[in-house]
Structure formats: structure tokens, C-alpha cells
Amino acid sequence: MPAPETVSEQLAPVMAWLASEPADDPHAELSALRVHVGRLPEPVAGGASLAQCIDELEMRVLDVCGRLKPRLLTAALPLSHELHAVAGELVEALLELADKLREVAEATRERWRPARRADPLVLSARALGLVREAFVVAAMGGSVTPPGLWLAAYGAVEAGGGFDALMAARPDTPASDALHSLKRLLALSVLQPESLTARELAWANDFLEGIADEAILSREALQPAASSFWIDPSEDVPPIATIRSAPPATAGLVHFSGYGASRALVGQLDWLKERIAEAEAVGLERDGELLEPDASGLPVGLTSVEAVSLLKRMRDRWALPPNRGQARRAYQYAVQVCVGLRAIWEVARSDEASARISEWMVYNESPGGYALMSVEGAAGSLSAGMAVALRRDAGHPWSICIVRWIRSDSPGQVELGLQLVAQTCTPVTIGFRGGEERSATHALILPPLPALRRNQAILAPAGTYASRRFVLVHEGEHLYVAQARVVSLDMQTANVELFQYEIDPYPI
Template sequence: MIQAPSSLAVADEAADFLRWLESEPADEVVDDLQALRARLGELLRNKGQKDEALRCCLKGGAVRGLDISARIRAQLQQSSLPLPSALHRASTGISTALAEMAQWLESLQPGSAPDSCASRRLALALCSEAFVVAAMSADTAPPGLWKLANGMVVELEGDASYFTMAALAAASPESLTARQLAWIADFLRNGLPELKLQSEGESLVGGWWIEPGADAAPVSVARRGAPAGGDVRHFSLVPLARVLGEHVEHLEAVIAAAENTGDVPEVELLDADEDDLPPGLTPVELLSLLRTLRERWVSSPLRMQARRPQHYAIQVCLGLRGLWELGRGRGEDGRVLEWQVLNESPGGYAIMCVTETGANASRPAEIVAGIVLGVRRQAGGAWAVCVVRWVRSEASGRIELGLQVLAPSYHAVQVAFRGATLKGVVPALALPAMEPMRRHAAFLAPAGTYASRRFVFVREGARVYVAQGRALGLDMQTASIELFRYEIDPYPI
């Protein structure tokens, strides 16, 4: 834990700043953030300050800044996208303030070697936190943040804050929810296996590379090779993926044991059996996240189909429940919105919505990576079912989504698994086979529905159709939904 410096013989401005740090934080996080940025700006405008005094104040300011960031992160976990304008300004403000303090710390003339190393590690911790908050806000990193971090880390043997930042960037944060990103950051800060930068990295398995002078996140060698002859550093996240593999195996055993005894695997189960994992996610959600991270840290996912720029209106229905109700004949009022297509490919879209941000403006349903939505070109057409792959919100009230098409149409059904702890039927979407991605029909249901090989489903229409299905495997699982292929069971029990 970074401790605020004690009172020192420094200039009056610095002494005033240190006294303010000793005061209680403001009740409203926005007020505390504004006061920190105003006082830091006033302090740094005075060119007569000594480097020692400035460094002392910046270390104290870092403590307050990290506390403010923790409070904003807690709000981000409880908010949906697009963020309310006040929270968007606060998250952007704290990311910028942390990055500025890191830049100021690095720019000061270094003292002794230990002091210089400590200041650089503190600056990297500020960079890492700035990136976490920006990612949780579905925003881009502050300009110059990666250039600063890449330049500092090459001067150190290894830095946990930098590799936390790099691993989070390698995980494709735009495809994860704020809760998941907060969990990953906490997990990484609990301790990392030894990770090192190397001058040569062609033989590294699951390799990544950075350019110290570039304002860019680490790049996977699977996506693009490092430039020849440049100043490049390499590293591998395979040691971190191996740690995740151990947790995956143990968590699979914990969940299987709970299901065999008829228990519902809740968060308390993890607190008892996974003491070295942060709380906050259910075991089922956590297992899916760990598997995803393990894959991405070894090999970054590649886009298989090019997307073509487009600009036309498209109708959107948000959420599995909304599509299910439309499929059962419910009215479209309040469920169908109009968005804009930015680009498209045979397998997906990028779409954008701009919402009003006034106090009385209506807000769309909760939007996070991993939810389901329907799209269609015009009223009366079939709804294509899509999953949200990534979310970006670089301006208040504006949100962009990357979509993967799961099926060109669907039917509303209800499913009930044998052996499920929670009895009763669950709303689901029946999806047709879609070659070559999926050779069997599938069901799209809320996360946690899949419980055994056999299940019963009901489809209503002119006639009620009841059948028993046999699940063929779970193809997709997010924090919100899961997709599993099935076939009609020829030997119902």
C-alpha cells in the first residue's frame, strides 16, 4: 500500500497540497476528482518548485488518485452502457489524471537509483490503473499512455503493473464486461508468474511484442510480426495461461461436485474453495471467463472475414428476453430501436447508436459484451440473432457494438433440463443449423441453463409441440447466455 508522505519542509504550495491530502475526501467522487486535478494543476504551474517537493506531492496525489479510481470503478460495475454523462466524465477524468501524474513523475529528474526505480514503478501502477478504468468504461486509453508505459518498462527488470496492463489489453477488453474486467485486474494484482521482456522473441510460444517508442498496446505475433530492425521487445503470456489452466481444472471439479450433490454453485462456494481467486463472479461465469482468457493469452483471435464500410439504418431488439417475447407475438412498441450500420461482413456487423443524455432522456436496456440482440433491415423481415462481441463507448451517449451472427432466424421456445437444481421451464431461442459454422440446430438460453445431456422443450404455435432433446455440447457461453447444439432424442425417457 502506498503511504502518503509526512509533512516536509517544502514550498508553501506543496505544503498546502499535502495538507489537503490529509483532509477527508469529498462525499461525491466527482468533487474529489475536480479538487485533485485543480490543485495538481496549480502546483505544477509553479515552475519554482523543486523536483523533490514535486515528487513528494505526486506520490501523495497518487494515493488520492488511486482511491478516487477505486470509487469510480465500483460505480462502473453497477452501471450499464452507454454510461450516464456524469460517470463518463468522471471515468475519463480519472484516467487522464492518473496518466498525467505518471508522466510528471517520469519527467522529474531522478534522485538516487532506488528512488528513481520506486518512482518509475509508481508511475507504471498509475498507468495500469488508468488503463483499467478506461477499459471498464468501454473507452480508449488516454493518448500517450502506452508510449509512456512501454518506455518505462524497458528500464526495469520486470514490473507487475505493466504486465497487468499488457495482459488486460491482450484479453480484448472491449469484449468483456466491467465486472469481468475488474475481476481480471484484481486477479492479476494478486501475483503474477515471472514474465520478462526479451530482445529476441521469434521462438516464444504465444509471443507478443512492443515498441518502446510507440503509443500502442502489445501486438500478438499471430496477428502481425514485429518490424525488422526496429527497437522491439518480446514477451510471452504462456506462464500466465498455465496458471489459469490449473484454476480451470480445479473449478471444473468444484462445480461437478456441487452438481452431483444437488447444490447451486454460488459465489460463497468460491470463497470456501478458491481462496486465491477474487470474489465477485459465480463459478459458472468464472469458468467461462478463465477458459476465454487462457485462449486469448496464448493466441489472439483473428478476424476471418473482412468487413465493408456501410451506412444504413437497421432495426434492433435488445436482449434474449425481448426477442423471445417478439417470437411469442408480443407487440414491438418499446422493444424495437433504430441503429446505424457502420460496416458488415457475411458473419457480422458493427453498429452504432447515439442516445440523448439529458436527465429525462430514455435509456436503452443494459448493453454489455456477451448479450444477445436481433437485427433486421426493415419491419416485417426476419430477425437475425446476434451476440455482442465487443462494446465501445468513446463519447457520452454514443455506443458502438461488434456483432457476430448466430442464426438468420429463430423460434421462441421453452426448455427444461433433467436434473437441474431449479425446476421449471426457461425461455430460449431455437436456432436452425447454419453451415459451415454449425451443422446442427441449437438453443440459445440464459447462462446457467445447460445442466445435463437430456432436456425437454416446448414450442407453441398453431399447435403445441413437445419433444425431448439430447444436447451435443456447449458451443458458446458468456456472462449472459449460452448456446448448445442438440438433436431430437430417439429414445426419450
């Protein structure tokens, strides 16, 4: 019987490597792992030894995932050359191993096999879990979804019996596990991960473990249509929002909706907002006691204010995906850019801070924003939700924008999508009554903007807004001091918050 000997020879170096200790260097570990995944025999000849090897390879690649994610959590974009290379290799390793699990799942479903050593739905769920990890790692590093990822996900579903088998799953079965993994991946993708920071994305991924089952997957069109997406499993594309593009008359489409997940998180969002209000009233540490896991049931990793901001965006994007209301036009012209609220504040006070200014290239724009890319090689200081100012030249005022999305497919190369929030700004300092910090906070006054807000607004660091009333100080030709009150909180991101205000006619 020569077959077992041949298989043994093929698997011997793989098993010997698996018996060794993981390398401290993730790059070396991943390079070796991918070589050994490529040496695995076909499932028809693998047997129990192949299944054991795949199990252990899966544990090794997830170990690298666990070591790399903390580095991505704290890394600004663009990533360093070393971290970008390791993240890319990890994504490839996860997808290659997911593909191997898919092959084994397909083999176990063939009825003529004398022995079926594994449940294909269990293998499908594991493959989908690896694809989701690849999606998360790529997004945390600012990269676009790698080619083939969505076909890998849909292929893993088919290997487990197809979409219909998953949608008919009973609770607490391998099919329900695979369905949960798929819903979790789809729900993450429709959150527009390029608009989230790495910390927000990791938190959302953990949060979905508890509510992903509330999302719906169906062969029929779902209601409300405004919150539904359609999927063509034959194409390497993510779910597409129905309000952006009507589903084609194609057989085999699948429909997805995160509306149920949106409703499921409302209770936790309301609870957290109430606790924040109570904490402010009695002087508790808002970002400490409130998010103890036993008390909140929420993942760790974000402050209470950050969690509220993210939960609001998750609720809105699952319930009503944003739809582009203004046409984009292609342009190509250079602009001066200043990144970060504090840097904008300093440059707005004095253009002498030229070191804060770099040159970027606008490649399209609309009345509501811009898309631009770096031309000088951006340093690692960018993240979604931060403030950015741009202007044509020194003769123009600074336009103030918020980073809506960010992509970085190579070190030094960054693309930004910007939402315009003001055509000019005034640097001020503010201080809230009851605020946790006694020192004043640097902020920008933004003038009213037709169709967006009627009042003047303040753009300040995230977490600044602590009560209705605050003191505003402007140091211009004359010192101006006033007490103001917040009219509405219009925007919260991981980096900034924007609220409309009015001068208080009855100061205290």
C-alpha cells in the same frame, strides 16, 4: 537561500488541501486534485516535500478509484452523463500523476544529483500501476484507450532504467515489481477488454496479480509465434499480435507473450470445472460455496459458471489471439435492433412488442458479423456478451448475434461489434433435469449454420445448462413438447450460453 522559500510557497496550498478530508463528491475531489497536481514544482526543486505530496496525492486518487469502480461494476452502457464525466476525469488524473512520478524517477537517475532520495524503479512501478488503473477504469466505462496511455507506460519503463533493466530483474526487487506491473497491463490489453463486461475486467485484473509473472517479455521474437505480440515503445499503441501484423524491421522492439499465463491458469480452470461437476452431483450451491476465497484461491466477484467462462476465454486469447478471417466491407444502412435475450424472445413471438425495437446504423459488415452504432440514443442496457437481433425491416427475419465488443466514448453513443450466430430463430421454453430453477427458461432455437455447427442449437441465459438432458416446449400453432440432449457447449459469455442439441430418441 531563496529556492526553499519558493518551493514552500508552491507546495503550501497543495499540502493544505491534502490535510483536509476528501470530498464526498468524486467530481469535486478529482477537479481539486488535478489543479494541485498541475501546481507541483519541477523535481529538481521539489525535495522531500514534493515526494511527500506525490505520495499523498497518489493515495487520494486511488481512494477515488476505490469508490468509483463499484459503480462501474453495476453500470450498463452507455454510462450516464455524470458517471461518464467522472470516469473520464479519473482516467486523466491517474495519467497526470503517473507522468509526475515518471518525471521524479528520471530526476533521481541523474548521477550528478547530490542526493538520490528514491529508487527510480520503485517510482516506475508506481507509475505503471497508475497507468494500469487508468486503463482498467477507461475499459470498464466502455471507452477506447485514452491517447497517450501507452506512451505513458513505456515512458515509465524508460524512467526506471528501460526495458532491458526490467527484463534482467531478479525476484523480490524493485525491478521485478515494475516488471510485474508492466506484464499485468500488457496481459490485460491483449485480452481485448472491449469484449469483457466491467465485472469480468475487474476480476481478470485481480486474477492477474497472481499469474502475471508467468508472461514473458523479451527483446527476441518469442515462440510459439501465434501467441506472441510485438511492441514499439516509440509509438502510442498497445501490443500487436504477430499473427495479425509481422513486426517491422525497427530497432528497439520488445516482444510479449501471455502463453505462460495461459498455461498457468489451466490447473485452476480444471479444478473449478471438477468442483462444479461435484456440486451438481451432490446438490451444492454452485455459485456459493465453490468460490469462497480460501477454497478456490480465485478472486471474488463472479459466480463459478461465470469464472469458468472467463477463464476459458483468457486461456484462449493468451494462447492464440483471434485473427480476423473474413474481410469487412464498409456499408451505411439503417437496421431495426432488439437488445437482450428476453426482449428478442418476446419480439420473435409477436412483433407487437414494438417498444423493444430501436433503429441503429450498420457501418461495416462481413459474412460473420456486423459493426453498428446507435442513431436514436441508446439507453443504459448494453454489455459485452449479450444477445442482439437485427433486421433490415419488418419484412425480413431477425438475425441473431452476440456482442463481441462494445465501445461508448460519449453518453448516448454506442458502437457494437456483433458475431452472427443464426439467420433466424424460434422462441421456446426449456427446462433442465437437475436445474436449480424449477420454472422454465425462455430460450431461442437456432437452425444449423454451415461452417459453424451441424446441429440445431439453443441460445439461453448464462447458467441455464445444468445437465445433458432437458425438456423443450414450443407453443406455435400446435403445442410441441420433446426431450432433448446436449451435444456440445459451444459458447459461454457473462450473459448467454449456446449449445448444440438433438432430440433424444430414448426419453426418460
